[in-house]
Amino acid sequence: MSDDFAVLLGLRPSTMGPEREVHDEAVRLRRLRTYLARNRLEPEEQREIIWSRFCALYLPATVDRFIDPPTVASDDPEQIADYNLHNAYSEMLVQVQHSPYFAKYMRTKSSNGKKLSRALAQRLAQRAATWDHRMAHPPPNLPENYHVSMATNACQLLSTLCTLFVKQLNHDVVPHEAREALMPYLITWARQHPDDIFGTICLRTWRLILAVGGSSTLSDFDMLRKDYKNWEVCGLPFCDSKTDLKVCARCQTVRYCSQEHQVRHWKWDLGAQHRQLCFTTQY
Ligand SMILES: [Zn+2]
Ligand SMILES: [Zn+2]
Structure with missing residues (x-):
């Protein structure tokens, strides 16, 4: 099962031959969603086994694909810009972000964890204005909560990374310009969604990003970090x-x-x- 995810993400060849491999990034994301929906029906312990094995074997490659994603076949510049942030690789990282293997990878000094966090923050900062506008004026061709759900995933992943790096939360984790650009949107979204998961995640991400390069203590996040590490x-x-x-x-x-x-x-x-x-x- 973890190998099926790896084949779908293009991280290993298909045993059924190259014609079973996906090359279109939009198809890849759509198919991954179907796999994940099916995977949610598995018992919790079964899913834990699948994610542990996937992370042990394929997490570094998944991170690298997000940092440097394959080009997407589209003539819509907006879609291409969204794709750099919202693709099959980020969708997969969102799924496995609380695995102890994810925490292990992020604490490995030679990992690309901080590079991932910087790329995520920069791309989210670049899309924030457009997504904010589209949340208020949903395009008729897309599901109503499309942009909220993309932003929820991106913010959640960013807050997990900031939590894992909470002891060294500096501009290596969230670059200065991305921090400045993101903060107003995070607080606006948190205020617009006081009672749902999106608002909660925005507020959490805002608090973490506020602390970047500063001296505020985030002891509650340090507790969470230890929880994620499954370590204490x-x-x-x-x-x-x-x-x-x-x-x-x-x-x-x-x-x-x-x-x-x-x-x-x-x-x-x-x-x-x-x-x-x-x-x-x-x-
Ligand atoms: Zn063991
Ligand atoms: Zn014991």
């Missing part, structure tokens, strides 16, 4: 131990209070077993 508490479900944790040497995405709990989680029978989630990575 023993990985065995129901064990609250936070002392003397030792990392799983193979995947380095989880820590345990004792060897006994590591072994129990490896063969866990009340949910995903760690042996199904444990992969070595190149990062």
Whole structure:
């Protein structure tokens, strides 16, 4: 299943032959959406296994494709501009952003994590004015919440990245100009959507971006960062131990209070077993 996603994203060849590979970026995004909708019907633990394996094998390549996306076949300049921000690669990153492998990749010094965050912030800053206008005046040929949903995804991914980099939130993470351009839109959108997820995410992203290059303490985000890392508490479900944790040497995405709990989680029978989630990575 994780290989199917990789084939669809063009990250590995199809075993069914090159005619099964997708080359049109709009088709790729549409087909990915269908896959993801089907994937949502799988049990939670099954999805966790799929995302862990996908991230272990293909996350760096997915990040690189977003940073440097293939050209899109379109004669509509607006569509091309949207595509740089909203494509199959960003859609996939939104899906896996809370995987412990995502956090592991972002804390790897040689990763392109900050490059991803900068590209995302810059492209969102470039599209913000147009999207803002289109949220107020939805084009008749598109679903009504089309721009809100694109902006929700982009802001959510940006806020996850800022959270993971919260200890070093500077202009390497969100460039100065992108920060200045984005802040007014984030606060406007947060005010326009006080009761829904879009508004909540905009407010959260605004708070994080406000702190870029400044000295404000974001202790609540630091808690969240630790949560995303899946790091501060023993990985065995129901064990609250936070002392003397030792990392799983193979995947380095989880820590345990004792060897006994590591072994129990490896063969866990009340949910995903760690042996199904444990992969070595190149990062
Ligand atoms: Zn434990
Ligand atoms: Zn492991």
